[in-house]
Amino acid sequence: MENKVKINSKNLVVIPQGIDKLLSLKKSLTFQLNNVLGATIDNEILNESKGIKDGGTNISGYYAGTFIKSNRKSFFNVKKSSTAVVIELTNENYNQLVIGVDNPRELVDQINNLVAINSK
Amino acid sequence: MGRRKSFNESEVLNKMSMVFIQYGFEGTSLDLLVNATGLLRGSLYAAFGSKLGMFIAALKENINHRKDSFGTTYLVIIAMMELVSTNVEVKQIVLNWYHTKPQADIELTLGRALLNKSGLLGGIDDGKQS
Numbered sequence: 001m002e003n004k005v006k007i008n009s010k011n012l013v014v015i016p017q018g019i020d021k022l023l024s025l026k027k028s029l030t031f032q033l034n035n036v037l038g039a040t041i042d043n044e045i046l047n048e049s050k051g052i053k054d055g056g057t058n059i060s061g062y063y064a065g066t067f068i069k070s071n072r073k074s075f076f077n078v079k080k081s082s083t084a085v086v087i088e089l090t091n092e093n094y095n096q097l098v099i100g101v102d103n104p105r106e107l108v109d110q111i112n113n114l115v116a117i118n119s120k
Numbered sequence: 121m122g123r124r125k126s127f128n129e130s131e132v133l134n135k136m137s138m139v140f141i142q143y144g145f146e147g148t149s150l151d152l153l154v155n156a157t158g159l160l161r162g163s164l165y166a167a168f169g170s171k172l173g174m175f176i177a178a179l180k181e182n183i184n185h186r187k188d189s190f191g192t193t194y195l196v197i198i199a200m201m202e203l204v205s206t207n208v209e210v211k212q213i214v215l216n217w218y219h220t221k222p223q224a225d226i227e228l229t230l231g232r233a234l235l236n237k238s239g240l241l242g243g244i245d246d247g248k249q250s
Contacts, residue, residue: 038170044151048161072162088165096165109206112172116209 037088039111133181193233
């Protein structure tokens with residue numbers, strides 16, 4: 001089951017599915033919309049080294065938890081078979097989120113339009 | 121985005137422009153941009169926010185500094201084909217570009233660029249549009 005993403009007037013909320021018990025993660029991750037810099041469909045990011053695992057799992061074909069690479073902290077919750085969406089953040093606990101969602105194109109378009117409107 | 125940048129932005133934007141012109145927006149992967157610029161994926165995301173942010177920066181750079189080049193027109197065509205209908209910022213940039221020229225010139229510019237890019241008439245793409 002893919003992550004749920006909810007966007008309201010102020011926040012972007014990610015509700016991870018499937019790993020919360022395994023990793024004793026919070027039930028949801030909330031980020032200020034003003035701190036979201038953009039979203040991209042980027043499946044090839046899963047082929048790169050994810051960096052050092054800081055809690056989380058890396059079982060074959062499934063990446064979940066926190067990874068640190070080149071001073072950047074990433075939250076992963078994505079299956080290799082999913083379409084990976086990368087959400088870039090600033091002034092948050094994470095530099096980026098790499099997640100699988102049900103409607104990647106719609107989510108990416110929605111986020112990038114909000115970024116365009118917020119940056120005006 | 122107001123982030124610290126440890127690279128020559130104009131040079132990076134030129135390299136990214138070439139990739140977008142060759143592959144279009146959808147066809148351009150982050151791996152292609154990483155390879156073309158020699159920068160880390162994380163550095164590109166930190167500087168531009170997203171692949172769309174990279175395209176927008178490349179488009180603006182070309183419109184501002186090489187307004188009448190084929191490269192600029194190619195990027196405008198890619199924006200029109202792939203992004204104007206889905207992103208408000210790209211739409212505004214292309215509308216602004218559109219309003220800088222008389223309509224007849226726009227049609228000629230777009231048509232010439234398309235014919236040139238296709239190679240249909242055996243022309244040489246020298247990057248200049250006159």
